[in-house]
Amino acid sequence: MVHQLSRPFDAENDILLGEAGGRVEITWYVDYTCPHTRRIRDVLRRSPARFGRDGASVAVRFILPHDDEDGAAFAARAACAAHRQGRFMDMHRALFDVPPSYSTDKVEELARDLDLDLDRFRADMEDADAKLEADRNSLGDTSDLHMPLLFIDGRFYEGAWDETSLIEAIERPLGVRLSLAGNDFFHWAASAGLVLILATLAALVVANIGWHDAYEELRETDFTLMFGARSFALPLEMWVNDGLMALFFLLVGIEIKREFVFGELSDRDRAIMPIIGALGGMIVPALLYTAVNYGGEAAHGWGVPMATDIAFTLGIMALLGNKVPTSLKVFVSALAIADDLGAILVIAVFYGEGFHLTQFLIACGVTGVMAVLAIGRVYNRMPYILLGVVLWYFIHESGLHATLAGVITAAVLPSRRPADGRSVAMQAAAIVDGEEDTENMNDSAVRRLQNAVDRLREPGFHLQEALEAYSNFIILPLFAFFNTGLLIIGSSFSPFAPESLGVMLGLYIGKPLGIVGIVWLATKLGIARLSSEISWVQMIGAGFLAGVGFTMSIFISSAAFEGGQLESVKLAVLITSTAAAITGSLILWFAPKIGGKAE
Structure with a gap:
């Protein structure tokens, strides 16, 4: 599903980084205590300079964590209060430049350093809750979203968090536009x-x-x-009815197996x-x-x-x-x-066509080999694909309907419960932290990252996705x-x-x-x-x-x-x-x- 904002970019009521009227409108939901938000801020801070005055307009909204132990609400209210005195960017930078733990005393200290009117600052902080609530409501359902929350022209950015990917998403070259249009269509249920x-x-x-x-x-x-x-x-x-449709039945079989093992x-x-x-x-x-x-x-x-x-x-x-x-x-x-x-x-x-015992027995033997691989916990998908092609041929020659090969292949694909996402995330972080040059990671580290990500789902999921x-x-x-x-x-x-x-x-x-x-x-x-x-x-x-x-x-x-x-x-x-x-x-x-x- 493509997540769209319930309240689009609003130059009149949003807090802007730079000028309005840009060719691309970016809505950035900020949690000053979130490490991912802190990492992405430099790219957004440079975007007006990269694209010029008419390139990208950035609006800042605020979202608070469910368990606000580090005072994200104090920081967001302080930013809103500073905005009313025309000093949002100064407070915004100051909040990011200190450790991500905030309190009333901490934000008032920052306000004093910026020579803000403290009485007015305190009053405006009390009045900031309405904006924070409006910002939260503008997101709609966030159950399938993750930080950092960044919307480009009202659309949730799902790409990588590196600078090159973000710049491409903002510039929207032809390939990106075609990809977005394709995703919109493919994710439309009808x-x-x-x-x-x-x-x-x-x-x-x-x-x-x-x-x-x-x-x-x-x-x-x-x-x-x-x-x-x-x-x-x-x-x-x-070829279409017996060959290509075997792939369709392979996907149907994967879905059926998943529903019986993990699903409804x-x-x-x-x-x-x-x-x-x-x-x-x-x-x-x-x-x-x-x-x-x-x-x-x-x-x-x-x-x-x-x-x-x-x-x-x-x-x-x-x-x-x-x-x-x-x-x-x-x-x-x-x-x-x-x-x-x-x-x-x-x-x-x-609805098969006749029956030939020899070819049927060979098909049973191929199925047995696939089952042995599954029992042996061979999770690589290629052996099953190659053996599935062989199985299709012999089932076709046996007189049974050839599409049965797709279902059998799906049935013998090894199943395992999805990995613990937190453990995989920790592994990925350890791999990255172990690299001296994270901008040019070596091939071994990239392969280990890919293996960690692949482990998040069972083999059938990746085949279905492809x-x-x-x-x-x-x-x-x-x-x-x-x-x-x-x-x-x-x-x-x-x-x-x-x-x-x-x-x-x-x-x-x-x-x-x-x-x-x-x-x-x-x-x-x-x-x-x-x-x-x-x-x-x-x-x-x-x-x-x-x-x-x-x-x-x-x-x-x-x-x-x-x-x-x-x-x-x-x-x-x-x-x-x-x-x-x-x-x-x-x-x-x-x-x-x-x-x-x-x-």
Whole structure:
């Protein structure tokens, strides 16, 4: 999340270092007792000289530590009082030049040294609390922030604290501007869903403006890997669906594992309700589909309406903002993760293509090697990545769905609880303190710093961090593009065809009915409790949003059907996912007015 100030740079009411009207506006929150604030002050003090009068304007606000043992409040009040006598910069420098421990006597001594009017100084110190409170409120929520608190054009500075990085952030060359714009977009919760929509629309447009044959030719174009006399060829669509999507399932697997080991699903009391909801949301759609297609040639497609698309569902809830309580977002996130686990198992068990024992046994052997590495606490990620590629090949050749390799790799990645941040910070400080020239640290020290930082999180986190953007903004959009180029103009699609009707009933009716029904039953039987923040109307809205199957449903349909049936099922998924998204959004938008808290 990009943290923005609730009260932007205010030249009229803020205390300024230098002149207003600069091209860049810097808001600096000062705690005179904070060592990090003291280290960064020299850069900010030099910034007006570096960028000129029109370069950067710096506003000073104050923030006090929760445990003010060293008198940060006395220092901040003294700075405000000196400002009223036109001597802020003098007091500001004086406060930084003495040891960071302040009292009434100490700041009055500084005021005397500066020849301030002491009576007026004491009175102005008493009146400074209103400004300190206003400065604190201008920050909003600071739970995810750290000192020093520096905002450039209203945006929290998250970069390094060295002078070069700060100057680049203030100067904003093209690379920095592009990076900031990218971060804004990638951290927007609905961005992945938006890119998926654009990719889907692009595929539909291409297929329906006369380029359908070229589109199909592109999908069927073979891409071949050769090693000596051996070759391995797949159509481009299959490389996306079986190859790139294995990386997507690797990330899904990492997320599922983290939730079960450390997250929402690690605690029985918190996990049981989302898991129960996910079971209902998978079983009822499958039963509805089976009821419509029982005994028919499309009966094997019962897995299609079971899935929930996390990116779309959570993106829509993010767009609804405070209309959706946090506890409901957590519930739906956990439910969608459990739902994904169910979908992965269904794909692996029911939607493979034949079975070849030799290749399967080799795949088991590769998995065993990876497991031995994990048991041996080999935390380097590269061996698992290389073995994961080998595993993918042999699972593909065994007849099981190749994306299962991603899930298996995620499952065997070694897990460990995150490191004690304080200990790692102490280690980093010791490494830096041990360097004679901290501005030109040797390579060994840099490597040790990197190892210390890497230890803060488990290996799967770093792999997810490296691949998540590629998954959300390249892999999934490519999947959507290569799988949703459906002919709508002149299409023979019939909503009453058994496979289409089963999918639509499963996603639009079965999902909310299964989720809400089983959650209601679980609360009545006392098996689990729903948060008091969540109303039953909101639960119904969330149930409809879970009917946005899209990516996962299309993926399962591609494994279950082919030809005209596949085209029909895909179109049914698109239509129903859109209807479910609209219905769920409207219910959640109006739910606060209806009420009806869960008991």
